[in-house]
Amino acid sequence: MISRLPQALVAPLIDENPITLHILGICSAVAITNSLYSALVMSAALTAVLCFSNVVISTIRHHLPHAVRIIVEVTVIASAVIVVDEMLQAFAPETSRILSVFVGLIITNCIVLGRAENFAAHNPAGVSFLDAVGNGLGFSLVLCTVATIRELFGTGGLLGWQIFPATDAGGWFEPNSLFLLPPSAFFIIGGIVWLIRSRKPQQREKAEFDIIASEPARSSRWST
Numbered sequence: 775m776i777s778r779l780p781q782a783l784v785a786p787l788i789d790e791n792p793i794t795l796h797i798l799g800i801c802s803a804v805a806i807t808n809s810l811y812s813a814l815v816m817s818a819a820l821t822a823v824l825c826f827s828n829v830v831i832s833t834i835r836h837h838l839p840h841a842v843r844i845i846v847e848v849t850v851i852a853s854a855v856i857v858v859d860e861m862l863q864a865f866a867p868e869t870s871r872i873l874s875v876f877v878g879l880i881i882t883n884c885i886v887l888g889r890a891e892n893f894a895a896h897n898p899a900g901v902s903f904l905d906a907v908g909n910g911l912g913f914s915l916v917l918c919t920v921a922t923i924r925e926l927f928g929t930g931g932l933l934g935w936q937i938f939p940a941t942d943a944g945g946w947f948e949p950n951s952l953f954l955l956p957p958s959a960f961f962i963i964g965g966i967v968w969l970i971r972s973r974k975p976q977q978r979e980k981a982e983f984d985i986i987a988s989e990p991a992r993s994s995r996w997s998t
Contacts, residue, residue, distance in 0.1 A: 782905040786912035788974075793916040794967045795977055798884040803917055804959040806876055810932055813921035814914075815869050816876065819858045821910025823880050825903055826854040828894040832902035835895050847890045848881070855880045885909060920962045928953035 792798045802820070806812040830850050831838070838846055859877045862870040870877070880886060889909055894902040922932065930938040930947045939945020952958055971977045 783908040786908035791912040792885045807921040808954045810921040813917045817914035823854040824906035828902040828906035831894040832899040924953045
C-alpha cells in the first residue's frame, strides 16, 4: 500500500491526467478558462469536492449496498457541491456570479463520479484522498495552463496585472479577443494533448481498424 501512495498522487498530473488522457471535464476547461482567477477558483472547488467524496465513499465502501451505490455516491457528491456553492455565495458573491452554474455542474463532472466509483469504492481512505488530490491537481494544471494562455494573449494581463503593454496605452501588444472565445480553449487543449502524446507515445490511442492497402488498378483489356 505504501508504494501506491506516491503513484496515486503523482500519476494523475501527466501520465493519467483526467483531461489530457481520459478527455474528461472538458466543459469547465472551455467555459471558465478565459480568466485565470476563475480557473483557480473552479480548480479549488472541484479538488475540495473530490477529496470529500473520495474519503466519505471509501470510508463507507464496506457498508454500501451494490444496488444503490451510484445513488449514494451522487448524493455525497451533491452534498459537497452544495456546501462549496453556498460558501462561495456567502464569502465570494462576485466570484459565484462569474462561475454561474458551473460550480453546480461539478455534480455531473465525470472526473468526480469516476474516481468515486472506480477508485474510492475499492481502496482505503488514505489512498483515496491522495488520489483525489492528484486528480484535482491534474485537472487544475490543465485548467490553469489554458486560462493563462487565453487571458494573457486575450487581454495582455493576468489576475488584474498588465503583463504586455497594450497599444492603446502606448505599448506594443494588441490583445486578441479570439482567445477569450470558448472555441480557443479547444485548440489549446488539443495542442496540450498533442504535446504530451508526442512525448509519451504510450498514451496514443490504438487505431480502431487496420488500414488496408488498395490493390493496384488492373490494366484493362481494352487499354492500348
